[in-house]
Amino acid sequence: AQTVTQSQPEMSVQEAETVTLSCTYDTSESDYYLFWYKQPPSRQMILVIRQEAYKQQNATENRFSVNFQKAAKSFSLKISDSQLGDAAMYFCAYRGLYGGATNKLIFGTGTLLAVQP
């Protein structure tokens, strides 16, 4: 079974600085998708960035980028020029491509990011 591990329960960053959130996963599949979702306090989960495993190029969305290391099964999120609005719980998620009928996401336990002014 696939698993997702986020080993940093909490992280803190100064406004305008850069922070990297870690995620590792375990799978025997060769094709899959990886996602980072952001869940602000008492607000809904929103997609931050996604990565197709067959793409070697790391995904980038404005200040958010990933470092995808397929062999190491690592998928870290880098937030540049951190802003107060980036404070949230961040979840790493995996979705297999050949998991049968389901397209379910498997989530890690999350990293709570605090942004200090």
Place this chain on the structure above:
Amino acid sequence: DTGVSQDPRHKITKRGQNVTFRCDPISEHNRLYWYRQTLGQGPEFLTYFQNEAQLEKSRLLSDRFSAERPKGSFSTLEIQRTEQGDSAMYLCASSRTGDLTDTQYFGPGTRLTVL
């Protein structure tokens, strides 16, 4: 897009009562998912619909839980004889066949408290 909506946002009930939650997906999305999230944890998959067909149910979904999507649009999740362990945030997400990554978009959730 108006986004995924869920109703109610909060529900407090007494143990043993039945509750029903509703999810309205993004209009052109044919796939709908239910997840459960407890405090300090990531969401856990409960069940999945493609159109009106329920294609998978997690072992987390006991016999007291039932979900429907009668016309392939909105979905309901019912919990019968609620227990304190059912207290959690219930999240709904939707996605669209044909979207390369089948990205799921989440609603705001329904927070259930069982007293």
